Amino acid sequence: MQPVPSSPAPAAEPAPAAEPGPDAVPAVPSGAAPAGVHLVVRVDRGAVLVVPVDDVTSEPRRAVVDRDGAAPLPDGTRSPLAVGDRVDLATTGHEPHVQAVHARRSVLVRDSAGRTSHEQVLAAGVDVVLVVEHLDPDPDLGRVERLLTLAWRSGARPVVVLTKADAVPDPAGMRQDVAAVAPGVDVHAVSVQEGTGLEPVRDLLAPGVVLVVVGPSGAGKSTLVNALAGAPVMATSQVRADGRGRHTTTHRELVPLAGGAMLVDTPGIRGVGLVADAGALDVAFSDVAGLAQRCRFADCAHDAEPGCAVLAAVEAGDLPARRLDSWRRLEREAAHHARRADARLAALEHARVRRVQRARRRSPGPPRA
Numbered sequence: 001m002q003p004v005p006s007s008p009a010p011a012a013e014p015a016p017a018a019e020p021g022p023d024a025v026p027a028v029p030s031g032a033a034p035a036g037v038h039l040v041v042r043v044d045r046g047a048v049l050v051v052p053v054d055d056v057t058s059e060p061r062r063a064v065v066d067r068d069g070a071a072p073l074p075d076g077t078r079s080p081l082a083v084g085d086r087v088d089l090a091t092t093g094h095e096p097h098v099q100a101v102h103a104r105r106s107v108l109v110r111d112s113a114g115r116t117s118h119e120q121v122l123a124a125g126v127d128v129v130l131v132v133e134h135l136d137p138d139p140d141l142g143r144v145e146r147l148l149t150l151a152w153r154s155g156a157r158p159v160v161v162l163t164k165a166d167a168v169p170d171p172a173g174m175r176q177d178v179a180a181v182a183p184g185v186d187v188h189a190v191s192v193q194e195g196t197g198l199e200p201v202r203d204l205l206a207p208g209v210v211l212v213v214v215g216p217s218g219a220g221k222s223t224l225v226n227a228l229a230g231a232p233v234m235a236t237s238q239v240r241a242d243g244r245g246r247h248t249t250t251h252r253e254l255v256p257l258a259g260g261a262m263l264v265d266t267p268g269i270r271g272v273g274l275v276a277d278a279g280a281l282d283v284a285f286s287d288v289a290g291l292a293q294r295c296r297f298a299d300c301a302h303d304a305e306p307g308c309a310v311l312a313a314v315e316a317g318d319l320p321a322r323r324l325d326s327w328r329r330l331e332r333e334a335a336h337h338a339r340r341a342d343a344r345l346a347a348l349e350h351a352r353v354r355r356v357q358r359a360r361r362r363s364p365g366p367p368r369a
């Protein structure tokens, strides 16, 4: 996995010794606790569906979750469970119960609409984010840049797949144009129709690898994944057109693919309702960030400042103006999101202080005059 500097989202992988092995699942009176580490393949209210990590194709089983839908992470904080989480189970009543969540090697978050400080974790433990974009009609470079920034933020490794190579005269040239906005990212042009270019993408599907596919509707995500899986694991537009739901093939949202890899197919995850942050922007726009180090002012906004190396590069034709515009747009978005998260935290703290004050007023004090 490639590193994501200064991204707050991904939790560090614990040292191997800290990782609870099968023996760490506490012994239970009934002896019915499913042993070993389990993987969450679906989250419901009050319960999750899990499979053993060493037998991911087995029939999922239910495990109950604490009333708040959360479980403790190794750092002691509680977090709502997410698809892709690795959990330890115990049997307290007659049903297995989620006791603990392992440290998350990556998280895909969505800014929650509610007034909590929490972002909603759409999926955890994702290794590869496949950013799928069509070559026909023309790829939307701004969208690719946005999805790459979100992918970098997750802690997973982004890979771009350009679909429908059969429909354009110069897929290799277009691939280069996209690669220019994706520093440090592999970009593949493929045609599922003609079966070309798929090999390097197939190579990503190593046993145990968890991937997620994002991109606009109609980009060919389902067609691609089904071709890679050799089976219809992801409902295509055609399937839905004849009235069948998206999740006709399975009730799981973490779907095993041939060869032992797994696909996260959670509602909402194919889309783009995710959030960027400054650290991820520095990675997704490493060209801009590299130039910015040579600006005269450390806090240069690359607007009109004297000695701005970024503007100079645009002027010299070394950095496309479009690229700088994209960076500006995403930078504003990340800053806005950060401010909002701060405001939410401030509101939560304010509410906490008020609660404490109210409790003090209610507690027995000196008798009223």
Ligand SMILES: Nc1nc2c(ncn2[C@@H]2O[C@H](COP(=O)(O)OP(=O)(O)OP(=O)(O)O)[C@@H](O)[C@H]2O)c(=O)[nH]1
Pocket (backbone or CB within 6 Å): 163, 164, 165, 166, 167, 190, 191, 192, 193, 194, 215, 216, 217, 218, 219, 220, 221, 222, 223, 224, 235, 236, 237, 238, 270
């Ligand atoms: N010419 C061509 N068409 C393709 C290729 N791959 C997919 N398509 C077509 O693109 C259309 C959309 O494909 P889907 O796989 O359903 O797209 P999707 O990204 O899953 O779309 P949503 O489910 O709406 O998110 C379908 O009509 C496919 O047949 C390809 O390699 N070449």
Ligand SMILES: [Zn+2]
Pocket (backbone or CB within 6 Å): 292, 295, 296, 300, 301, 302, 303, 305, 307, 308, 309, 310, 311
């Ligand atoms: Zn500058």
